[in-house]
Amino acid sequence: MALIKEPDLGTPGRPGEPTVTVQVDGMSVAVPEGTSVMRAAALTGIDIPKLCATDTLEAFGSCRLCLVEIDGRKGTPASCTTPVTEGMRVSTQTPKLEKLRQGVMELYISDHPLDCLTCSANGDCELQDMSGTVGLREVRYGYEGENHLDAPKDTSNPYFDFDASKCIVCSRCVRACDEVQGTFALTIEGRGFESKVSPGAGGSFMESDCVSCGACVQACPTATLQERSVVDLGMPSRSVITTCAYCGVGCSFKAELRGDQVVRMVPYKDGGANEGHSCVKGRFAFGYATHPDRVLRPKVRERITDPWREVEWDEAIGFVGTRLRDIQARHGTGSIGAITSSRCTNEEVYVVQKMVRAVFGNNNVDTCARVCHSPTGYGLKQTFGTSAGTQDFKSVAKADVIVLIGANPTDGHPVFASRMKRRLREGAQLIVIDPRRIDLVRSPHIEAAHHLQLAPGTNVAIVNALAHVVVTEGLADLDFAAERCEGFDEWAEFIARPENSPEAVEPISGVPAAELRAAARLYASAPNGAIYYGLGVTEHSQGSTMVMGMANLAMATGNIGREGVGVNPLRGQNNVQGSCDMGSFPHELPGYRHVSDDAVRTVFENLWGSPILDEPGLRIPNMFDAAIDGSFRALYVQGEDIAQSDPNTKHVTAALEAMELVVVQDLFENETAKYAHVLLPGTSFLEKDGTFTNAERRINRVRPVMAPKTGKHEWQIVCEVAQAMGYDMHYDHSREIMDEIAATTPTFAGVSFDKLDKLGSVQWPCNESAPEGTPIMHVGQFVRGRGHFVQTAFVPTEERSTRRFPLILTTGRILSQYNVGAQTRRTANVVWHPEDLLEIHPHDAEVRGISDGDTVSLASRVGETTLRARIVDRMPVGVVYTTFHHPVTGANVVTTENSDWATNCPEYKVTAVQVGLKQSASGRSAEATARDLQTLSD
Amino acid sequence: MTTNPQVRLVTEIAAQFRHRPQDEAAAEIAAHIRSFWDPRMRSQLLAHVEAGSVTDPLVLAVVRLLPR
Structure with a gap:
């Protein structure tokens, strides 16, 4: 697909019916009340020249390029800030306007470096375009006058540069930061000729409150704010619309490419979830997909203490199939199972649960939503x-x-x-x-x-x-x-x-x-x-x-x-909703239908040609317990790093060590792979062809921008494992998997790749009664008929602070990193969060002799780890906080086996801990500090 | 002493229903276990009950409602 340039109607649309009719250059158009003249003109196909206006931002009226003439009105009002009125007659091209616009452009160009041929925005610069549009042929003022051409370039951000010499002070970046992102990190500093864009109080972008969402870069009409990748690689030549693989918002992006090399990810205005906005992860942190750490060939070993042996796909898949069948022969049908991933597509997840049910012959399938949103x-x-x-x-x-x-x-x-x-x-x-x-x-x-x-x-x-x-x-x-x-x-x-x-x-x-x-x-x-x-x-x-x-x-x-x-x-990972929808829970078939439902089982049994057990299988924590007690012997892990993400690491690794076969299908040799016998290389979102379902039930297409670097799609790997186990599972394309999902799952009955390509996305339920999906649920009636009030008695957790562990640890995540960090740690996002830190209240720190930056021990009844302290008053006294993005910290070494009573979701948010000083940032020993504290106490 | 995971879990579930009459609570918990527990977990729970290591009356009432 060629490079997609989305139309820019100049100012945002207004809600309501088109009740106001105007004429623009003789063309009649009806628009909602409050619509600008500029937008009305654009809707008739007339693009009024503009620089400070863009339809993602409210009109500002500063560039004076979009002037128009209106019958019956004096002067030349700015079309971006002038709302339409009934019967208005607008002229956008007159000799007077042409002269005014040329004059404006002359002034801009007289203070702009004329390096278009070597500029990174050459071909994608609105200033360049407008010069041509208004017919600028000369700059009467010359270029020798006072100018900003020596303004310094800010290269502090790892992903984009700020070249002030190219800035036309249109304020689009400032307004994007305010209106779109809502961070208010940028401002215009100074007045008149001295006015300039300034991050915060005049420091660099990295020193400011900027969160690197990219909204300012997106809004900039010149090369002033430019992606570093465009500077390095040049302008992209084609686009592929796809879906971000980070959080559960599921933003739509244009992957802009040269060949199969991604130059940049640009948020897609027609994306239903994000409508043209992005964050630092989706916008910039995609480099992990081509990181040299990627595992691209299958690996096998007899014992987890052996070195890995790279093998061909046939050998790896044969090894997996043979071992799984052998283990079942020795330990029973229920001795093996699988975990699906919320980072994989619906189609990839669906085939794993199908493999478990139709080929393994049990319901031992669970998903990482077990540990988040079950x-x-x-x-x-x-x-x-x-x-x-x-x-x-x-x-x-x-x-x-x-x-x-x-x-x-x-x-x-x-x-x-x-x-x-x-x-x-x-x-x-x-x-x-x-x-x-x-x-x-x-x-x-x-x-x-x-x-x-x-x-x-x-x-x-x-x-x-x-x-x-x-x-x-x-x-x-x-x-x-x-x-x-x-x-x-x-x-x-x-x-x-x-x-x-x-x-x-x-x-x-x-x-x-x-x-x-x-x-x-x-x-x-x-x-x-x-x-x-x-x-x-x-x-x-x-x-x-x-x-x-x-x-x-x-x-x-x-x-x-x-x-x-x-x-x-608010779902944590990109396809948590989808992986749950696809029947990844051990008690439910796709569409949240219990395995004990005979009618539902019959649908799948007839299609798959295999009986399906009517009893629930093991959940992830139950798998670990069963591994330790010896009844669960093999696990197929799709795209999850359970050794880092799941609680009570010691228990998890003991379970993994107890199994005869652990198969890991992942991009990287992660922590879980240390306990694996087979490593099957997975594909990044840039190679996948399928769908993700976000937290609002929106099914979005994930389109490949390059062929799988591993030679196989992940769903193909699963099909081949099934075949190696004697079951004929085969699809020619992932669209056929979605067709099977639609054929078997009422809430997905109307979903197909063709429909998604046509509509962009749909929110389930999507079926005969809602062919274009369902944005709001339970309108008029609940899905279960009547909403059910449940008596919710408060039962305190068993996890209490004690004399030995007097603080409560709660865990979470931060903006720049994602989950276990496997992806974001392999990008420049590490500049914002190179390590997990322990947030602690000043009072709790003081009584322990801890200063900001000190290395501290964090211990619970199940384990201990070490990390650096950050003293913040955002934590209440008695509560500490950390993230789990870095394996070296291993925050889950200290989290416990406690879990939700109904679902076994771990109780990550409450762990009784003690924090102690290990090494002060100044080099002072913990012992010396302890002596001082004792002296003070005495 | 380490508590068996199933005994621990059923005790935690029972705690959620103690505000209800015992027969209602037992029926709801038994239905929950039938819906969400792998059969081997149920068997292990039954084995612990039969071994006399469970004394909670609500849990014992639940176990009486589970298939053998």
């Missing part, structure tokens, strides 16, 4: 009837009160965070429920109305207290509960009990009762109240209970079934 699947299915979020991302633009629980979207889901921040700047209220003071509590132009800084492990007490206020203060939507739900009266009686009151919960959670009551009233009285949540909800011993508690709260206030409301999980 409680979402359980909780939302129990209450609403299906295991997915209720809204599309756009819906947040209609929310009046947003409750953000256990999520940090500016780091974990940055592109959605930008949408949320835009709505908050428009006046929506925010309630943050999190032990940590995340950035959204207070950031430029945003301040949460309430930050309920609860003690880790008390989520359910808090959500019950909020619901208690709703019920006891008469704030419930009784009509909604009566018409749409069941079990309300029993639940209301339960939730109204004194033990659920804010006053009873205050000593448990540490949240003042008055603050809780105020937050509950704010949410319940909002025209539209929306709940968004993350792993701070699910990764608890009561993760599933909390999900049901939030669903109760939303139903009790009638906040379900329309725009601006809902209960919405």
Whole structure:
């Protein structure tokens, strides 16, 4: 496909029907009220020259290039800032306008380096284009006058340069940072001729608050802000529309290429999830795909202590098939299983669960969602009837009160965070429920109305207290509960009990009762109240209970079934939703249908020609337990690094060591591969051909920009393993796998690659009654018929702080790194986060003699690790925080076997720990500091 | 002493339902176990119960509802 240049209509569209009719150069067009003259003209096919205007930003009116003449009006107004009125007659090309525009361009060009032929933006420069468009032929002022040509170049950012000598001070970068990203890192410093773009207080980009989202680079009309890769490689010549492989937002990108070399990833304006925005990971951190660490040939070894032996595909696949069958012959059908990956496509995941069920003959398949959002699947299915979020991302633009629980979207889901921040700047209220003071509590132009800084492990007490206020203060939507739900009266009686009151919960959670009551009233009285949540909800011993508690709260206030409301999980990885949809759980076939359902099993049995067990299989933690007790002997791991990502590393590695065969299918030789007997090289998202499903149930195409570097697609590998085990699994193309999914799974019945290519994306359910998908769920009726209120009693976690382990550790992620870091650690993103740090409150640090940057030990009852301390007051006293992006830290060495009661999702968010000084940053020994502390204490 | 994973898990599940009448709680927990536990996990739980290492009345009520 040739290079895709998306049309730029100059100013953003306005909602509503096209009720205002205008004439532009004699062409009639009807547009919604509030539309600019520039956009109306563009809709008739007339591009008015412009430099400071672009349709992703509100009009600014500074460049004076888009002037027009309007019948009956004096002067030459800027078309970008002039709204249309009924009957308006506009002229965009007159001798007067031509002269004015040429004059403007002359001034710009007189202070611009005339190095077009060697400029990195040659051929992709709006200044260059406009010079041609306005017919500029001479610059009467010459080029010797005062100018900015010696302005310094800022190369501090690893991904883009800022060449101030080429800047025309159009403010598009500043406005993009403000309006699109919402970071407000850039400003225009100085006045008149001295005015210039400045990151923050005048330092470099890297010293500023810039989060490297790329919005400024995208907005820049010249080469002032330019991707380093374009400078190095030149302009791309073709585009492929595909989907980011990082977080669950699932942004659409144009992969812009020269041959099969990716020059840059540009966010796609027509992408339903991101609408032209991006973050530092998706925009820039794609270099891992061609990193020399990639494993490109299969490897095999008899014992995990042996060196690897590179082999041909046939030998590796034969080895896997033979060993798996041999183990089953000796230890039984249920002695083997597989784990699917949320980083793989729907098609790749589907074939793994098919292999397990049809070829292995058991249901021992699980997915990495087990350790993140499995409680979402359980909780939302129990209450609403299906295991997915209720809204599309756009819906947040209609929310009046947003409750953000256990999520940090500016780091974990940055592109959605930008949408949320835009709505908050428009006046929506925010309630943050999190032990940590995340950035959204207070950031430029945003301040949460309430930050309920609860003690880790008390989520359910808090959500019950909020619901208690709703019920006891008469704030419930009784009509909604009566018409749409069941079990309300029993639940209301339960939730109204004194033990659920804010006053009873205050000593448990540490949240003042008055603050809780105020937050509950704010949410319940909002025209539209929306709940968004993350792993701070699910990764608890009561993760599933909390999900049901939030669903109760939303139903009790009638906040379900329309725009601006809902209960919405922010999924961690790109295809968490999809991997769950595809039947990766050991109790469910594709489409969340239980394996005990005879009718559903029959559909698959007839198609696959194999009987399917009607009993659930092992979940990931159960697999580890069974490996240690000897009944589970072989594991096929698709694209997951369980030795780094799963809790209680010692237990995980003991389980892996106990198995006879561990097969790892991955891009890199990861931590799990140390315990593997076979390493099957996987493909990056740039090689995959399939679909991802994001957190809003949006099914997006993942299109290859290059052939698999390994010689095989991942679904082909699985098919060949199945064949080696004696089962004929074969597809000619991944589209055939999606066709099989559609044929067997009612919520996907209308999905096909052809439809996705035509519509761009669809949100499931996509079937006869919703042929173009379903952006908002539970409209008019819940999937299960009536919404089900569940009594959610608060049960404290077994994990308590003790004298030996007096602090509580909670874990999370940061913006620049992703999950176990296998991808982002192999990019320049390491400049922002080269190591995992332990965030600790100044008081907790002081009593331990710890200073910022000191090396500390972090110990729990299951293990100990070492990392450096960062002293921050965003943590409450008694709670410490770290990330798990670096294997050298091994944060999961200390996390425990505790898990959610319903799903076994690990309790990553609550671990009792002790922190001690190991080595001060100044070189002072821990012993010397301990002596000083003792002296002070004495 | 290390608690068997299944005994530990069923005890944690039971804790979630103690606010309900025992017969209702036992029925819900048994249904949950049938829906989500691999048969070998159920067998191990039954073995522990038969060995007398489980004394929680709610868990014992649950086990009575599970298929042998």
